Amino acid sequence: MTMTRFHPTLALVLGLATPLAAQDASSLAGARSQRGAELAAVDQRLGGRFPSSVALRIHGIIDSATAEGLPAEPLVLRALEGGAKGVKADAIYVALGRLRASMRLAAQAIGLDAPASDLSTAAAALQTGLAPVRLVELRSARGTASLVVPLGAYLDLTARGAVPERAWQRVIDLARRKAEDRAYEAIDPADLVARRPEDRR
Amino acid sequence: MTDELPPNDPLLGVVGALREGTAPRHGLVDRTRRRARRARLRARLSTAAGTLAIALVAVVLLRPREAAAGQITFALNAPASSGVSLVGDFTEWETDRVRLTPAGGDRWEVTLQLPPGRYRFAYVTDGGEWLPDPDAAPVPDDFGRPTSVLTVPTP
Numbered sequence: 318m319t320m321t322r323f324h325p326t327l328a329l330v331l332g333l334a335t336p337l338a339a340q341d342a343s344s345l346a347g348a349r350s351q352r353g354a355e356l357a358a359v360d361q362r363l364g365g366r367f368p369s370s371v372a373l374r375i376h377g378i379i380d381s382a383t384a385e386g387l388p389a390e391p392l393v394l395r396a397l398e399g400g401a402k403g404v405k406a407d408a409i410y411v412a413l414g415r416l417r418a419s420m421r422l423a424a425q426a427i428g429l430d431a432p433a434s435d436l437s438t439a440a441a442a443l444q445t446g447l448a449p450v451r452l453v454e455l456r457s458a459r460g461t462a463s464l465v466v467p468l469g470a471y472l473d474l475t476a477r478g479a480v481p482e483r484a485w486q487r488v489i490d491l492a493r494r495k496a497e498d499r500a501y502e503a504i505d506p507a508d509l510v511a512r513r514p515e516d517r518r
Numbered sequence: 519m520t521d522e523l524p525p526n527d528p529l530l531g532v533v534g535a536l537r538e539g540t541a542p543r544h545g546l547v548d549r550t551r552r553r554a555r556r557a558r559l560r561a562r563l564s565t566a567a568g569t570l571a572i573a574l575v576a577v578v579l580l581r582p583r584e585a586a587a588g589q590i591t592f593a594l595n596a597p598a599s600s601g602v603s604l605v606g607d608f609t610e611w612e613t614d615r616v617r618l619t620p621a622g623g624d625r626w627e628v629t630l631q632l633p634p635g636r637y638r639f640a641y642v643t644d645g646g647e648w649l650p651d652p653d654a655a656p657v658p659d660d661f662g663r664p665t666s667v668l669t670v671p672t673p
Contacts, residue, residue: 362610394607395660398638401611402648402661412660434635441636445658469636469669473655476667498671 352383359393366397371406378413387420388433391440419443426452427464438468445475451485458492467492470501479509588634588670592641592651593627594618599643602626606639613642634672640665 359379363372379392395416399409419440424431426449427439439452455464467488474484487509491500596602602618608630609615618626618641638657641649650656654666 394611394638397611398607398665399661401605401613402663404661408661415660438636441657463634463672465634465636466669466671469667472657472667473669476655476657502669502671 355383355389356380359389362393363396366400367406371409374406374410375413378410378417382417382420385421386429387417387424388436390433391420391437392416415444416440422449423452425449427456432463435464435468438465438472442468442472445472446481447471447485451489454489455492458489466498466501470504474504474506474509477506478511479506480511483509588632588673589629590632590668590670591627591629592618592639593621593625594641594649594651595624596626596641596643596649597624599624599626599645601644603642603644604628604630604639605642607637608632608639632670634670636667636669638665638667 356376356379360372360376363375366372367375375392375396379389379396382392383389392413395412396409399412416437420436422443423436423439427435431439442452443449452464455467459467471481471484471488474487475481484504484506487504488501491504592604594602603613604616604618605611605613616628616630618628621627639651639654640663641651643649648663650664651666651668654668657665657667659665
């Protein structure tokens, strides 16, 4: 009786599970193949710019990052930058490791599905000391819009001497008001610099 | 007043004729009102059409500017340089891909169309000197060379 009752359910579960499993396997294979193609393209870009042993190690860092779902592009560009600047390989590995760690943290805050440009800009902001919770706040205020312009504005303002907390307040205020991108560009860093030593926070 | 007149009184004919005469006069007022309404409607429609035309002209005029929103001119004063290259994320950090051209005096410049995003870049003189962009925000650099950064907003 029980068995008779379970039969259709079991059949339904099996009927659904088999195609789903096949679909999962197929999408996993697709993702693997896509990642494989992406890594092959990375190799092509690194080849000729680095000695093979250095390229291999860089590839390893990028491979582990993409396995976590992080984008390869910011890491490739940073490696190429290091190569163009003629620095020692160790400096490139350290820079890539830092960037990977920051992007990982950024992805936790704004989502792994965020565009590579959002993740790398968010990573840069984290490296200057911005708290991850601020990224969550910004993601929520901006909805699905890109975070590059507000985060870029924050980074530029602080690089030009603005007090980080004041710069952030201005940026998040604009984000909450759904301001256009040009509004961020119009922020004057001179309004946000420290007037007193105690303001430098 | 007509109720007091006998039914065959000729005055009734006059009153009747007057009434008939007044009917077209009411119609004239109506037509005049209708014409006035139509004229107002036409005026509104032409105003709306004018506004639409202005809006379309504005869109057409603004479109190239929007399209050119990602067009960036990179410029640098580099006295005594025989040549300057622009290197950055958008050149795959290749030093010979984008050359600046002389723009008078010590000034060098090049204009590129870049998609929205944030880019790290620098200038490299033919003498091998790395220079930041004087107008762009400086950026902390892992590699100890001057680097600048540029944000291209979404148009």
